[in-house]
Amino acid sequence: MVKVSEYMTKKVDCLSPDNTVKDAIRFVKETGHDAFPVVVDGKLVGIVSVHDLVGKDENEKIGNIMTKREDMIVAKPDADIMDIGRLMFRTGFSKLPVVDDENNLVGIITNTDVIRSQIEKTTPEKLNKIVKTYENLGLKTRVERGYVSIDELKPTQSKVHEDELTGRMYELKKGLAEPIIAIKTKKSGYILIDGHHRAVAAYKLGIPKLDAYIIYIDTDKKLGIEKTAESQGLRTLKDIKIIDENNENSINTYTLKPKVNFD
Structure with missing residues (x-):
């Protein structure tokens, strides 16, 4: 579990x-x-x-x-x-x-975290778990292998780490990067599910498209993961922040005077 x-x-x-x-x-x-x-x-x-x-x-x-x-x-x-x-x-x-x-x-x-929880290190396992997750939600899927334009990718992750990004750029230059995973619905573009570091690396290197597993989902409604991304202002790879450290272990609270501390 x-x-x-x-x-x-x-x-x-x-x-x-x-x-x-x-x-x-x-x-x-x-x-x-x-x-x-x-x-x-x-x-x-x-x-x-x-x-x-x-x-x-x-x-x-x-x-x-x-x-x-x-x-x-x-x-x-x-x-x-x-x-x-x-x-x-x-x-x-x-x-x-x-x-x-x-x-x-x-x-x-x-809901983005739920999807990411099903992603592991081996690409076939990542793919199968993502597909199974959506099928368990009652949605019909099919998977195809192909290339996706960098400009068409809609990210679902708000940040990438600089050190890992450097590694992915090296892999792309050497032709060693594994495929990304993207979802395509009837009305949405390509929703990037796995491979944000690879996608940003490709963007920085000027690589126009990436090898991808494309999960086609038979729905004309926006998926929850896409709505969440849009609410975070994520529409293109340019919206992803590149950070050099992880500061995710605290609670930020908007406070008035007198100061209220929620630590």
């Missing part, structure tokens, strides 16, 4: 009940996220989304418009990530707060 804790994001952007709608809108612009857990002293008390902000007075307190904890669906760190994935698919939620037994916010899990 793969646990939620293995794939959840530990750096969580949060709001306080005392923040206002104006603060939340500013936070949306700063982070690119569309929903935020609401916490008090590290405890989850609610969640607010951009839909909750529409039409509200900018001075309205978040605590008055948020969905309260008792009405929320949450995940636990030890839960089976596929059980959470099925729950998200049935309910339509693209992300869920993760809390421990004391209701402390410890992370957030997204």
Whole structure:
């Protein structure tokens, strides 16, 4: 069993009940996220989304418009990530707060994380697990091998690591890189599922297309993973950030004066 804790994001952007709608809108612009857990002293008390902000007075307190904890669906760190994935698919939620037994916010899990949890190191295994994941959700698939233009790839990962990127550039120059994995639906472009470092490396090297396993999914609706990517401002490879260190082990909270600490 793969646990939620293995794939959840530990750096969580949060709001306080005392923040206002104006603060939340500013936070949306700063982070690119569309929903935020609401916490008090590290405890989850609610969640607010951009839909909750529409039409509200900018001075309205978040605590008055948020969905309260008792009405929320949450995940636990030890839960089976596929059980959470099925729950998200049935309910339509693209992300869920993760809390421990004391209701402390410890992370957030997204539908993107669920898909990534099925990806392992060997490409055939990656491919088969991704296909099986969508088939388990009731979608028809077919797989073809081909080439995909770099310009047509829509990323689902917001950042890549500089050291690994250097390695992928070397592999591409030597012709050693394995195929990427992309999803193609009836109305969407090519959604990049696995191979973000390879894709960014190809972009930096001026390589126009990459060898790919293409998973064709028989649906005219946007997949949750694509919606999540769009909510993060991910539309082309140019939107991916290149970082040289991992800073994902803290909680960022938008606070008012007096300062509220959610560490």
